[in-house]
Amino acid sequence: MRILHNTVLAALALLSLPALAAQEHVVAQKDKAFTTKTLSIKAGDKVSFRNDDSFSHNIFSLTDAMPFDLGTYGSGQVKTVVFAKPGKFEIECAIHPDMRMMIDVAP
Amino acid sequence: MIGGAIMRLIRSHLGVRGGLLAGLLAGASCLLPGNGEAVAADLPARTDGALLPRDSTDAAVFRGGLVYANYCVTCHGINADGNGRAARLHNPRPSNLRASDKNDSYINLIVRRGGEAIGRSPRMPPWGEELTDEQIGDVVAFVRSVNVRQP
Numbered sequence: 206m207r208i209l210h211n212t213v214l215a216a217l218a219l220l221s222l223p224a225l226a227a228q229e230h231v232v233a234q235k236d237k238a239f240t241t242k243t244l245s246i247k248a249g250d251k252v253s254f255r256n257d258d259s260f261s262h263n264i265f266s267l268t269d270a271m272p273f274d275l276g277t278y279g280s281g282q283v284k285t286v287v288f289a290k291p292g293k294f295e296i297e298c299a300i301h302p303d304m305r306m307m308i309d310v311a312p
Numbered sequence: 313m314i315g316g317a318i319m320r321l322i323r324s325h326l327g328v329r330g331g332l333l334a335g336l337l338a339g340a341s342c343l344l345p346g347n348g349e350a351v352a353a354d355l356p357a358r359t360d361g362a363l364l365p366r367d368s369t370d371a372a373v374f375r376g377g378l379v380y381a382n383y384c385v386t387c388h389g390i391n392a393d394g395n396g397r398a399a400r401l402h403n404p405r406p407s408n409l410r411a412s413d414k415n416d417s418y419i420n421l422i423v424r425r426g427g428e429a430i431g432r433s434p435r436m437p438p439w440g441e442e443l444t445d446e447q448i449g450d451v452v453a454f455v456r457s458v459n460v461r462q463p
Contacts, residue, residue, distance in 0.1 A: 267398060274398070274402070274435065277437040297386075299398065302386065
């Protein structure tokens with residue numbers, strides 16, 4: 206009985222590992238800049254891009270592994286991306302061409 | 313000096329060495345104050361101090377080219393044909409501005425308010441928050457200048 210109990214606990218722990226491992230990171234846009242220039246995360250992590258400016262931003266990436274475009278969104282809004290694949294992602298804003306940052310996604 | 317900076321800006325942002333806009337700016341950059349010595353050697357002396365009248369169409373087109381190179385080229389492309397480096401993210405694709413059949417008022421409106429506000433693609437951002445009225449007017453003049461449909 207004790208062995209079965211331990212086995213069940215171990216299985217549950219293994220099943221819950223991916224959920225525990227995936228983290229959410231927040232990158233804000235403030236004063237026409239990302240709040241960080243670089244971010245290191247793991248594959249499967251989420252990054253929320255929060256607009257802390259009083260005007261719109263349009264975040265996108267042309268990285269081949271996973272190109273995306275979050276569209277134009279206004280003050281206070283948040284858009285989230287799951288980085289499922291490893292690689293180096295250059296993140297840009299279509300409205301403010303000087304806004305750039307890198308996200309390094311480890312396997 | 314300024315012309316060189318513009319060309320470096322274009323090359324660093326776009327990764328291109330040629331194209332319609334680059335040619336326009338390369339040609340026009342000789343009219344900038346930074347190249348004053350070279351211009352002075354080739355042209356008669358001017359007493360009014362202005363090489364292009366501020367309110368002239370040529371000046372608006374030149375200024376609009378700079379605005380276009382900074383803000384519009386990512387999607388609409390160096391040749392204004394809708395083939396910018398980010399065009400592949402969009403469906404429908406960015407407009408081929410060289411073949412546009414829209415008048416200046418329409419172009420002004422879609423630049424200012426964005427595509428969604430007038431029933432076009434929501435991927436076209438509203439630029440009214442970012443650009444001044446003069447910049448929007450200038451970029452409309454530039455778009456008009458590269459349109460091949462005009463008589």
